[in-house]
Amino acid sequence: MRVLLGLLLAGGAVLPAVPAQAAIEPVAHTDAVRPDDPGYARQWGITRTHVNDAWSTVRGSSGVTIAIVDTGVNRLPDLAPRMLTGHDFVNDDDDPADDNGHGTMAAGVAAATGNNKTGVAGVCWSCKILPVKVLNAKGDGGYDTIAEGIRYAADQGAAIISLSLGGSEKSQILSDAVSYADQKGSLVVAAAGNAGSPLPHYPAAIPSVLSVGGVDQQDHRYSWSNYGSWVNVTAPGCNLAQRRDGVTDEYCGTSSATPFVAGVAGLLASTDPAPTAAQIRVALTGGRLDALRSLAALPYAGDKTKPVLAFGATPAQARGVVTVTAAAADQHGVSRVELYAGGKLIGTDVSAPYTFRWQSAPRNGVVPLDLRAYDRAGNLTQTRRYVRADNLAPAVKLAKAATSVTVRATDASGIARLELVVNGKVTSRYSGSVRKFSVPARAKNVQVRAYDKAGNVRVAGVRR
Template sequence: MRYRTLIVAVALTAASLTSANPAGATTGETVAIGLRPGVSAAATVAALDADPAVRVLASDTNDQLGAVTVTVTGDAFRALAGDPGVDYVEPVPVARVDRTPNDPLQSQQWGNRVIGSPAAWDVTTGSADVTVAVVDTGVTAVSELAGRVLPGYDFVNDDADPTDDHGHGTMSASLIAAAGDDGAGLAGLCWTCRILPVKVLDAGGSGGHDDIAQGIVYAVDHGADVINLSLGGPASSQILSDAVTYATDRGVLVVASAGNDGVTTPSYPAAYPTAVAVAGSTETDTRQEWSNHGSDWVDVAAPGVNVAQGRDGGRYWFTGTSSAAPMVSGVAALGLSARPGTTAAQLRSAIETTAVPVGSWVADGRVDAAKTVSTLLAIDAPPPAVGWSSPAASTTPRRGKISVVAAATGATRVELLRAGRVVGVDTAAPWTFTFDSAGLNGSHTLTLRATGPAGDTRTANRTIVLDNTAPKISKVRVSRSGSTVTITPSVRDDSGIQQVKAVVTAGAKKVTLTASKSPWALKWKPGTRKATTPVTITVTDRAGNTTTHKIKIKP
């Protein structure tokens, strides 16, 4: 343990934020609409607003990007599905700076910044359902911990008053749970979690393994989720080892400081395999020179110089692995807050596997709060699955508006993409889209992208053949043989001709002639008709595109 008085002079300016929407105003979702060349943004917005199920609250055009953003109530995605002038529709995500609390000393708490606490606070700032036991010199309910210090026990004096008579335990607790964003003092890791004070060290900062072991068991039996042990020494004992095992066997994570002698000699209880051993790191992720180390027994590192609140209410620089361990315990508490029900094994794995590599002086690296939280959230949600229900895989060309149906499970959102651009979004089953293929020809790959609740994605591709070009009729040859007139159009289409049809208007009578294979000869018997006869020829390709051509047959 090392600490010294912290003297600060901070000017804090508080700014209030006023909503841009007046009281009672209706809010909506903001979406971006990509427009195809030549399409009017104003016309598209007007058409959207004309939909009785949609109300446009505001719009803003970006001519350079060929897009318009609109704020709407109602389902703009369905309203614009299949609109030939719309290239894509997508929600407008909101980007914001990572949450920074307004505590005056936060700017000096470089440890919070280094381990990614602001990004973790964007997800959770803690939970009153999470309890961290500080097994130490006791804890005094100073201002940063007010209302969140539970009744505990003093194993040094054998009474129910675990008030801190040294200062070390209170500083450890404040790193874990000092109230954040309250305009005063400092910000701990888990702003709303509770502290269980267990006094096992005396006023001089020393205590026997028997009292420490009893304190660990007490913490487990009184609901601790995490136990912080900012204490230790080179000697091991069976009673202390058994107490740490007692905790981990019952699903409690034990975090312990590695010691401050600058050596590789193991320190206990940190060196017990069931505990998470924590070394002290610098602002640049190097080892603090005084920190014990060794990748064979030290698991992770954490900032070893932090601002803490002492038992007298003052703020101090708290230095040592005794300061680093509470940073890890605080990260663990945030992880449990984000994902209730996390096991101790899952929590430890998340802390260790997401640690940032810092060198061979620790096994895993420097702890990362944001990555720990996101990894734990991902455990809750199995990855989504997505596949194609329709259209079926086929080489038959398609045209115009194409109905797409996805088969997805475990998804909160499914998108349809072409050429990397989102052309449709659905947020609930049945996952349906209308893809407007106007102007597209040849083979194109469409992608369905499903996003799960943890943000992970899965995709499924389908290649379809598009033909939005009508067949061509270059000329029509008319020949006679006896009483039969043969009409033979010369036709061409890249995807193939499906049918050639001719409608012969002979006075009040119409005769329909069809041919389904080359040479597309249409035979008509005019009988005794002597008048000029109009004929409309319609050619249909395999995708359903048609071309008509009119001729007149003279007698």
């Protein structure tokens, strides 16, 4: 039986119907990551789904394989280093090159290398890619071939099997292949289809498959995306990806949303402890895709990976009340961050951005500031920074003469400036610690102000 798969490209143009028979490496970064790939600025889906925040702690793992069961995948520089050999079920050989372009773009959305100044940033940077060609140059394939591809991917140990294809009719051969993949521990992710219809689309509508619909930047369903209770999750339906010739283009449709979800599934599969396919499916199911929410939804019992933690904006010198910020991230979520000054707890914050207000007075001298971050499993990370507290005004000595005054100021933090104030008005300023100021002979009220580099001020009156 033949069924149709619609493929959308930039601008929403629909290509001719494509026949198909439907029978972590942990990293030590704490801020949202902004890779240097040329196309990243236009990849709105990454930030909208908080994938860039998830990258702070997990970007995939070489032990996790995502199978792209499609038209094949070309060995572009953004993909080749992590591509496995794969198989071509159309021509029955081990060269699953892409003669259509659909599969290469799907692979790029899921797992193009990020932060390499090339193309775009895929979702799962370190995941292996298994190319499985089941559709020919026209996008034509049969349920039996697709089923073979699913079984092959499962046998190769693929944690995630991404299917940007499907049709409107049920198929026992597809259901059996999906069941086989389930038993092997693979999560099958499939496109909901582009007919704008509530009618089930297969294999997406097979109960154990994670079915994916497409939404726009405002989380509104694209008019072309199928919908209904059988759709498990929605994801960005238009994403940048490299075509099979390496040119970057917009790639739209549930065919694009599906590998995006597959990439996030790869991130989840890369966490510690390794979740099952069923646990990943539950973590991803429901509403619009959110990578951080999905990570937090995974079971964390047995998690031994510590949070990553760093000081944010913290002054080198402290005077009075100062603000201290921290950046913290963890694969399963940070439960709290604490700030200590000189061993004393200053405050606790349970949500980002982690911000503390520390009253440094009356301290003077070097003070150790300690941050402690705890994840949901109780793993602890600590980091220390030394800050010089200066809450003491400068010392000032005056040498007076008939029409002048010489000021000498000293301070542990250094002198920022000296000012001469005559009758309530600043008449002279000097950047330094020693200065001879001229004083008007008939001035009634004369003062000298000395400011240190921490902002403390000493006011000394000049008696005439």
